[in-house]
Amino acid sequence: MNEVAQSPRGAVEQAVVLVVDDEPDLLELVGLTLSRMSLKTRTASDLQSARRLLKAERFDLCLTDMRLPDGDGLDLVAWIQENRADLPVAVITAHGNVESAVRALKLGAFDFVSKPLDLGVLRKLVGSAIRLRTAPDEKTADFAPRLLGSSAAMEQLREMIVRVARSQAPVHICGESGTGKELAARMIHGSGARREGPFVAVNCGAIPTELMESELFGHKRGSFTGAVADKKGLVQSAEGGTLFLDEVADLPLHMQVKLLRLVQEKTVRPIGEPREESVDVRILSATHKDLADLVAQGLFREDLFYRINVIELRVPALRERSADIPEIAEAILTRLARRLNATAPKLSAETVQTLQAYRYPGNVRELENVLERALTLSTTDSITPEHIRLRTGAPPAAVEPAAVSGAPAAEGYPALGTQLESLERDAIIKALERTRYNKTAAAKLLGMSFRALRYRIKKLGIE
Ligand SMILES: Nc1ncnc2c1ncn2[C@@H]1O[C@H](COP(=O)(O)OP(=O)(O)OP(=O)(O)O)[C@@H](O)[C@H]1O
Ligand SMILES: [Mg+2]
Missing domain, CATH: 1.10.10.60 (Homeodomain-like)
Structure with a gap:
């Protein structure tokens, strides 16, 4: 495997990693691993010399231990955010110390790896970080799905997405039904280091409870009646990419425990397999439910909530950004018309007003439905208010x-x-x-x- 980044000219430019740790054995082990990946290593044994090197030289990744003779690795994470914001920094945490891993991620660390070092996990982490420097954001933006809208709220959300895309931290996306949570997740995947890897969306509410474990983690042949062959889980199929746990609030409690291990240790154990396997996936999750409230009710594990919610993105309801409606409506009409091989009809000014005055309990998805119906009702090249059927006071017709x-x-x-x-x-x-x-x-x-x-x-x- 060649992890060396190619520069645009095609020449190979050797990436340099700064490793900060006061244990000579660990420095040697990491140095050896990195040199096998054709990476150059510089080392520092305390915070002071780390900062000195960071000021003087160019690095592509910083890997720091938590406990250092003259302070805390978290301080270095914070210092890098302020002084070298472009540099991905990952922390090495003591085994089982999730607390500090989460704190590091919240402070802006790109990822963490726990001790004793699993070299496979370390190599994957370093690989992702090195790919980041060759990630020109604009290049794929054309192909990636986009959240439209020029309201301040949307601008802010897109900015956040670009920012969190650079990290490997779990992100939880909340927002009402139909607001664009999945689209946001796809954008995070599409603008980060994993965009060449798979994006696997799992609807936790749609998989029957009894199949959940086998679907997510896979099983060995013969591990239960009906397991006629080995089966790979959805988690493993996201290897090198992103696992999007949609409707995560619907995850049954017994699965929440298993997921915890995945988030925390980056390992899974297929049913019937005696050993755990290490996996390299980034976890994004979403729900329209109030997860904190479910935690309070004892329906969602607090420890899992804490770990998947390291970064929270809130997608605002459409009615909170009605200024976006004309732009989104036009894009939807263009898309629908293209599907019918027709030109998109125009929205009259009055129609736009009607559309903007409505509250959209179903958000953008509802707007899509309203426009799809309007398109079939309209026989001319423009859409007028009479083509717009909105759910108002009266109960909506349950069926088409x-x-x-x-x-x-x-x-x-x-x-x-x-x-x-x-x-x-x-x-x-x-x-x-x-x-x-x-x-x-x-x-x-x-x-x-x-x-x-x-x-x-x-x-x-x-x-
Ligand atoms: N800002 C936006 N610009 C353009 N299209 C959007 C935007 N937000 C949502 N959409 C479209 O609206 C539809 C619903 O979006 P999406 O599936 O991402 O919502 P969701 O929040 O995951 O919904 P649910 O809670 O029902 O799962 C999709 O077709 C998506 O492409
Ligand atoms: Mg969704």
């Missing part, structure tokens, strides 16, 4: 007429079968969209077999 089937129910009330079908349809479409129409992946998300999914797609007339 197209989904109606089966026996007629009491007037004004959809039959139960119809309601279930509509729920099922929504869940399937959502899973398909999320997996970019990969049915195997969608079936996995929904916790059903590929065949069962194919059957339902046919039955519900999706596609």
Whole structure:
């Protein structure tokens, strides 16, 4: 494996790592490991000499121990944030000392590795850090999904995203349903050192509890009835990339314990496998629920909350940034029209006003739905207020007429079968969209077999 970064000219430029530790044995071990990665190492045995070197020379990564003769590694993390903000710094923590790892990450450390050093973990950490310096932010920005909107709140959010993308710290994204949490997660992945790696989104609420462990961590053949072959977990399939735990609040308590080990030790143990494996994934999570409140109710483990929530991003509700509505609406219309091979209709000034006055409980996703409907209602090249159907005071119609089937129910009330079908349809479409129409992946998300999914797609007339 060649971890040496290529400079734009194609010439190989040797990266330099500053290792700060007062144990000669550890310095030697790290130095040896790094030299096998064709990296150059400089060492310092206390804070004072570290700062002196940092002022005098150029480095690509700083790796520091926590307890040093003249102070705390955290002080160095803070000093680097102030004086050499571009330099990724990672800390070496005592085994099990999550407290200080979390503090370091909050202070701006890029990542941590715990003692005794697992050289595999160390190599991966260093590899990610070195890739960061060759990450020209703009280059991939065109292809990456983007959160649109020019409101101050959105500008701020995008800035935060760029900032946290440089770190490996767990980020928790909160915000109402449909605000763009998943999009934010994809942006973090797409503008960080792991963007060449996979982005694996797991909907924790969609996987049946009894399958959860095997889906996430995998299993060995024969470890339980039905385990006919070895199976790789979703966590391992995110190796080198990002694991996005969506609806993390829905994670059952027994899984929360296992996840803790992943976040803390960067290891997983597939079912039936006696040994733990080390994995290199960055963990992002999201929920529209109030996680702190669930912790207070005893429904979410406090220790896990503390660890996945090292950095919190809040995606504001659409009604808090109605100035963004025209821009987002236009982008949505352009996208929808392109799908129909048509030109996007214009929004009349009055329509924009109508759209901006509404409160959008379903946020951007609801705006998408409103516009999709308006597009089908409009027969001209412009959309006027009468094409806009918003959910107002009256209870919203539970089902689309197209989904109606089966026996007629009491007037004004959809039959139960119809309601279930509509729920099922929504869940399937959502899973398909999320997996970019990969049915195997969608079936996995929904916790059903590929065949069962194919059957339902046919039955519900999706596609
Ligand atoms: N700022 C934005 N600009 C453009 N499109 C957006 C923006 N925010 C959200 N969207 C779009 O709105 C839809 C919903 O976004 P997303 O799935 O990221 O929301 P979410 O917060 O994860 O929702 P949920 O809580 O329902 O899972 C997506 O189609 C997304 O592309
Ligand atoms: Mg989502």
